[in-house]
Amino acid sequence: MPESLSTDVLIVGGGVAGLWLNARLRRQGFATLLVDNGTLGGGQSVKSQGIIHGGTKYALSGALTGASEAIADMPRRWREALEGKGELDLSGVRLLSDAHYLWSPGTLAGNLTSFFASKAVRSRVGQVKGDELPPALQHPKFKGKVYRLSELVLDVPSLIARLAELAGDSLLAGQQVEPLLDGDELVGLRVDGREIRAQRIVFSAGGGTAELLTSLGLQQPAMQRRPLHMVIVKAPTLKPLYAHCLGGGTKPRITVTSHPAADGEWVWYLGGDLAEADGVARDEASQIAAAKKELAELVPWIDLSAAHWATLRIDRAEPAQSALARPDNAFLAEQGRLLVGWPTKLALSPDFSDRVEAALARDGIRPGQHPVLPELPRPPLTGPFWEGLLP
Ligand code: FAD
Structure with missing residues (x-):
């Protein structure tokens, strides 16, 4: 039986x-x-970047779409759950960062103008400077602007x-x-x-x-699958960074999240445009080379000579869309x-x-x-x- x-x-x-x-x-x-x-x-x-989006990223195209509105309440609901006061008791789950950041390396006024044209975005985003900057960007050579988004980043294993x-x-x-x-x-x-x-x-x-x-x-x-080719880098010189780095387009050039390794060092997990179509077409060595080039341009003060690199291919699974x-x-x-x-x-x-x-x-x-x-x-x-x- x-x-x-x-x-x-x-x-x-x-x-x-x-x-x-x-x-x-x-x-x-x-x-x-x-x-x-x-x-x-x-x-x-577990292979996600753990960002609890509030949709601000989707406003980069200049207008807050339905997408941005539907997702806008998620950070609050997760925050309450993490405090043990929400729909689930998630107290004890490790919060990696209380904010995600939008980082403009400097020359993108046009892009940001359309972004800040949205009133809903202006109310959710604040510029940070000096010692409010994410630790990895606190360097005399850093130029550009950084905005704090009211979004969380979680340690997914916990x-x-x-x-x-x-x-x-x-x-x-x-x-x-x-x-x-x-x-x-x-x-x-x-x-x-x-x-x-x-x-x-x-x-x-x-x-x-x-x-x-x-x-x-x-x-x-x-169902549709959207392939991604993500990059991970671990080095004793890395400090935490949780940010979308803006490029010229409507998608972040790279999205960086930082995850704790068992030996106490930080692992940077790199997604965004780097991991999309062109990145998917690259083999592992070329994808690592592309990531090295991006970081050399964006954070030249970080010494990555002792870094370990790897890539991860992973598909997003979603309902089929045109x-x-x-x-x-x-x-x-x-x-x-x-x-x-x-x-x-x-x-x-x-x-x-x-x-x-x-x-x-x-x-x-x-x-x-x-x-x-x-x-x-x-x-x-x-x-x-x-x-x-x-x-
Ligand atoms: P999954 O996490 O894929 O879980 C499916 C489960 O089903 C697995 O445990 C699997 O073992 C099981 N399973 C599969 N087939 C069977 C079967 N036949 N029988 C029994 N069990 C089965 N979202 C965000 O909000 N923020 C982010 O920062 C973010 N970053 C991302 C980064 C990357 C690289 C990727 C790929 C996605 C990211 N996402 C992010 C999207 C997010 O990861 C997914 O939307 C979400 O994790 C999907 O959860 P799920 O439970 O539906 O699927």
Whole structure:
């Protein structure tokens, strides 16, 4: 006899989106099970830069779009959670920086003029100088302007660990996920032979969602992958920096975040335009050469002669959009008991949960009675990915 379990909401995928949703539903009294076939947070989540955007970056094109407005509330919601006063208790999660910065290396007046033309941006952004500058930019040779954005940067491994703690006994390591049908109706999933019935099933498996849908014979919602070629650099001379460095265009030239290595040094993680199309086309050696050139131009006072370099290829998984445009909000599609989505940004995980909860409320789904769960195999937690890539 296969083991038979039941729950209210069965979630597949334990990145930040699934884990956040799981914790929120449990807090409201729902029984949940969350299945992951890898390490919790080990997909895109731990490889993200951990920035809790408020959307200011998207105003670089000159106008605050829908995107900027939808995301504007996220820093407040995360801040409250980090203080233990919000929708989840994330006290204890390591905050790497209380602000993210916008850094103009000097010659970009036109770009910034359109940026500051927006009143909403002016109210959120303040220029910093002297000893208010991020430590890595406090140097007599530094020229340019720096603006403080009211956005946070989090240590994602500690976030994942906390969300896994909030998951209690609801986590299940499972490799093979198959549909559990009653006639034609999807009523649950069979996970490594265990039958799990649920009132609702949520796929939040990031890049794995397309394959899960195929296994159910579904083509919708379509997913897109946006490849990135990120760079990491570790050196004893690096000090923390969390900033979008502006180039001539509407996207940051590079986006730098800083992450603590186990030996006490800082690792800079470089994304932005450097990691997009041209960067994706470069091999590892050329991508490292491009990053070295950027840093030599932008922060020539930092001695990187003893630095270790590596690159990381990673796809963003998102709902399909025309011309690989960036989606604006968390995305959720529904089909009977099945809900499928992508937060599109780590920062938007609360928005993803809102959408699932609204669908449950609309359909009158309430916490039910379920037998106590047996002891289940638990998926391991991800660690800091940079430790595996650098000496
Ligand atoms: P994931 O984190 O990818 O998690 C999916 C989970 O599903 C994984 O644990 C995986 O093991 C599991 N899984 C997959 N297939 C299956 C299956 N068949 N069965 C069971 N489990 C399965 N966003 C921000 O807000 N700020 C940033 O600074 C930022 N920086 C980024 C930088 C990079 C380089 C990248 C790639 C993304 C960045 N993002 C950022 C976007 C952000 O990382 C993602 O939107 C977010 O992490 C997606 O979370 P997720 O839970 O949907 O997916």
